[in-house]
Amino acid sequence: MSTARPDATxxxxxxxxxSPARRTTLERAGVDVHVVVSDVDEDAVVAHYGVTDAQDVALVLAKAKAEAVAALDDLPDGAIVLGCDSVLELDGEVHGKPGTAQEATARWRRMRGRSGVLHTGHWLVDVRDDVPAGATDAKGKPVRPGGTLGAVASATVHFANLSDAEIDAYVATGEPLQVAGAFTVDSLGGAYVSGIEGDYHTIVGVSLPLLRELLGELGVAWHDLWRRA
Structure with missing residues (x-):
């Protein structure tokens, strides 16, 4: 049943x-999105900032993607740009998307039967030029155009103890090569995640509770984003 509001503003x-998972997550929550994919060189961004901590990596990549899109000239009127990036932390090491099937296989043989932490960075850039006069954020502070902020959501993932045959079959689908940490929880990989501690949406790639809080800092109420009928 639709939660659309015809007077959404x-x-x-x-x-x-x-990420189709991020788009689907937002749309299922009633938020229509306009997708503009950035061309950020992730390795170059991480090297530029010199970050090694998993949360920092996720955040600087999300920031770089949001800022790259926000700098474009053809964005819709009244836009707020959302950049996201996810990485898996395992044994203190940072893991993004596997580059090859061999890497994905090795990753899963290391992850199986164990737990890791998935960090998803979120960054917002407010490029609206029509912020209502007197608008305030969630804390009652004045809101001005051009605001930018971000944060990281983290959740612990418990992986099932897969056999070599299961790993080989999963890698052969190609899905692990396309996603951070070499797994999904909302698609083929869902059967291989035995438990989650934290926000499920963080694992999918965009934490709705955290995004609501960040938008509130820009004076945007979550319910005002629900799609128009």
């Missing part, structure tokens, strides 16, 4: 990510 959310 919120900004346009521009998602700077090619």
């Amino acid at each position: 919120g900004p346009v959310v521009v998602l700077g990510s090619a």
